[in-house]
Amino acid sequence: AQSVTQPDIHITVSEGASLELRCNYSYGATPYLFWYVQSPGQGLQLLLKYFSGDTLVQGIKGFEAEFKRSQSSFNLRKPSVHWSDAAEYFCAVGALEYGNKLVFGAGTILRVKS
Amino acid sequence: DVKVTQSSRYLVKRTGEKVFLECVQDMDHENMFWYRQDPGLGLRLIYFSYDVKMKEKGDIPEGYSVSREKKERFSLILESASTNQTSMYLCASSLGGVQPQHFGDGTRLSIL
Numbered sequence: 001a002q003s004v005t006q007p008d009i010h011i012t013v014s015e016g017a018s019l020e021l022r023c024n025y026s027y028g029a030t031p032y033l034f035w036y037v038q039s040p041g042q043g044l045q046l047l048l049k050y051f052s053g054d055t056l057v058q059g060i061k062g063f064e065a066e067f068k069r070s071q072s073s074f075n076l077r078k079p080s081v082h083w084s085d086a087a088e089y090f091c092a093v094g095a096l097e098y099g100n101k102l103v104f105g106a107g108t109i110l111r112v113k114s
Numbered sequence: 115d116v117k118v119t120q121s122s123r124y125l126v127k128r129t130g131e132k133v134f135l136e137c138v139q140d141m142d143h144e145n146m147f148w149y150r151q152d153p154g155l156g157l158r159l160i161y162f163s164y165d166v167k168m169k170e171k172g173d174i175p176e177g178y179s180v181s182r183e184k185k186e187r188f189s190l191i192l193e194s195a196s197t198n199q200t201s202m203y204l205c206a207s208s209l210g211g212v213q214p215q216h217f218g219d220g221t222r223l224s225i226l
Contacts, residue, residue, distance in 0.1 A: 009154070032212045043118070043204055043217035044157075090156060094212040100145045100164055101172070102215060106156040 002027045004093050006105035013081050014113045021076040021108050023091030033074040034092040034102065035065055044090060050074065061085070086112045116141040120205050120218040127225055133192040135221050137205030144210040146188035148172075148180060151202040151220070163188055164210070195225045 005024045013019050025031055032051050036044040048059025055067040065076045074091060091105040121136035139146065145164050149157040149172075159172030161180040169180050177199060181189045188207075192199055202222050206215035 034214060036217075041219070043219045044206075044215075045217070046214045049214055096212055099170075100208065100211060100213075101147075101159060101162060102212075104149075104157040106154060 002093065002095070002098060002103050004091055004103050004105040006089075006091055006108050008108045009106070010109045010111065012111040012113060015083050016080050019076075019078045019081045019085070019110070021089050021091075021110070023074045023076065023105060025072055025074065025091075025093045027072075027093055027095055029095035029097040031074075032094040032096075033065070033067060034094075035059065035063070035074075035076045036090045036092060036104075037061075038088045038090065038107075040087075047076070047089075081110075081112055083112045083114060086110055116143070116207065116216040118205055118207055118216050118218040120203075120221050122221050123219060125221055125223045127192075127195050127223070129194075129196055129225055131192075131195045131225075133195050133223070133225075135190040135192075135203055135205075135223070137188045137190070137207075137218060138186055139188075139207040139216070140186065141207065141216070142185065143207035143216075144185075145208045145213075145215075146182065147206040147208075147215060148178075148188065148190045149204045149206065150174070150199075151204055157204065160190065197225050199223065200225045 035047040092102040094102040147162040148160045163182040205218045208215045
C-alpha cells in the first residue's frame with residue numbers, strides 16, 4: 001500500500017536560517033507529489049507540486065522541493081526562514097493508478113526562533 | 115481563486131445526535147473530499163466523490179455517510195455522533211484526475 005513518511009514531527013530553526021523538511025514515499029507507481037502548509041486554525045494551502053519534468057520545483061513563499069526518485073524522497077527547502085513560516089507542513093502523494101486520491105504524511109510542525 | 119466554504123468553523127453536539135457538515139466549492143470541480151485531522155495522524159480520508167451522486171469510501175468511513183446531490187456541494191453526515199468523532203474536519207475539492215486539492219478552513223467538531 002502507498003504511504004508517506006515525514007520523519008520529523010517537530011523542527012525548530014532560527015529566523016534567517018535555512019530549512020529542509022523531509023518526505024519519503026512508498027509507491028509502486030509514478031508519483032504526483034505535493035507540499036501543503038497549514039497555519040493555525042486554517043485549512044491547507046498548496047506550496048508546490050511535482051508531476052514530471054525538472055526535478056527541482058519552485059513554489060510560493062520562496063519554497064522549493066527536489067524530487068529524487070532513487071531515494072523516494074521529495075524534500076522541501078527554504079534558504080532563509082521568516083517568523084511567518086511557523087506552521088505545520090504536509091507532504092502528499094498521488095498516482096493515476098490509485099485514482100483521484102492523495103495520501104498525506106503526518107505533518108511536520110515548524111517553530112521559528114527569533 | 116478556488117473557494118471552498120465549510121458551513122461552520124466550530125460546532126458542539128451531543129452523543130447520539132445526527133450531525134451534518136456542509137461544504138460548497140465554486141470552481142466546478144469534479145472531485146470533492148472529506149478528511150478528518152487529528153494530531154500526529156495527519157489527514158485521513160473519510161469519503162470522496164468524483165461526480166454527482168457518486169461516492170467512494172476512504173480509509174475511515176465507519177460511522178459516516180456522505181451526500182452529493184449537486185456538483186458544488188458535498189455533505190458529511192455523522193449518523194449517531196460519538197465522542198471519538200471529536201476532531202477537525204476538512205473538506206477539499208479538485209479537478210478530475212490527480213490534481214492539487216483546494217481546502218476549506220475546516221470545522222472543529224466537539225461531541226460531548
